[in-house]
Amino acid sequence: MKKVLILGASAMLALSSCVSKKQFTDLQAKLNEKEDLLNSATVKLNSCLEEKASTSARATALEEQIADLRKYNENLQVLSAKGASNVEKTLESIKEKDLKISRLQDALTKKDSVTLALVTSLKREVGINDPDIEVNVEKGVVFISIADKLLFQSGSYNVTSKAKGVLAKVAKVVNSKPDFECxxxxxxxxVPYRKEPLLDNWDLSVKRSTSIIRVLESLDVNPSQLIAAGRSHYVPLVDNDTAENRAKNRRTRIVILPKIDQFYDMIEKEMKNLEAGN
Structure with missing residues (x-):
């Protein structure tokens, strides 16, 4: 631009000697007009260059965003595939647990069915009209509770003849179910007990148990089904504070135990499977 101005000035000097003052003034005005146009073009050029640089920067940023979005999309597809796989595995696990729970419920239902059938059989055979004989279920165990006065004389472990009639009914039930234990x-x-050869209430409770077992053996009950046990006075039904209450606590419980090991084994196995699944 400086060169243009210098040339213009030189031309003006050269022309000033050759042209009139009016012509010189016109030429000067035209020169000024051209300078204004040049300045305007220069401003516009600089503005375009700045806009180009800004546009290039935005284009670069957009390209980086596009690259990030493509990478995100690829990762999202991978995660979606993994998520679908995890959902499928979770559904399979839920189905397996539902099956295990169903098997567990079946085992418990079979056990409850056996217990109910046993109670019904015992109540029918032994009879429930006598208040001194109780057939019941306690914590899943079926038992017959027989008052002491039906089985023994006071302070004795010899079974009375009246007791043998009741025990014959019990024997009938046990004999009909060889998979049960008694x-x-x-x-x-x-009340402290000591009468030779017995030492205390422990001896008396156990001796009464074995006396009843011998009667059941005589009624053809398989000895391998029988278990002798004595609890002394440590599991009372009521407080031993009156003669009537002490009479209630003197009793013999005949506990019927179905051999349902297969059910318990199944339950235990399914419980372990459920724990392992969790």
Whole structure:
């Protein structure tokens, strides 16, 4: 631009000697007009260059965003595939647990069915009209509780003849179910007992249990199904504070135990499977 101005000035000087003052003034005005146009073009050029640089920067940023979005999309597809796989595995796991729970419920239902059938059979055979004989279920265990006065004379472990009629009914039920076991529990009151050869209430409770077991053996009950047990006075039904209450606590419990090991084994196995699944 400086060169243009210098040339213009030189031309003006050269022309000033050759042209009139009016012509010189016109030429000067035209020169100024050209300078203004040049300045305007220069401003516009600089503005375009700045806009180009800004546009290039935005284009670079957009390209980086596009690259990031493509990478995100690829990662999202991978995660979606993994998520679908995880959902499928979760559904399979839920199905397996539902099946295990169903098997567990079946095992418990079979156990409850056996218990119910046993209670019905015992109540029918032994009878429930006598208040001194109780057939019941306690914590899933079926038992017959027989008052002491039906089985023994006071302070004795010899079974009465009246008791043998009741025990014959019990034997009939046990004999009809060879897969059952029969545990005989002797219970006393808390009055100290010592009569040779017995030392205390422990001896008395156990001796009464074995006396009943011998009667059941004589009624053809398989000895391998029988279990002798004595509880002394440590599991009372009521407080031993009156003669009537002590009479209630002197009793024999005949506990009927179905051999349903296969059910318990199944339950235990399914419980372990559930724990392992969790």
């Amino acid at each position: 545990m005989v529990e002797g219970h006393t009151d808390n």
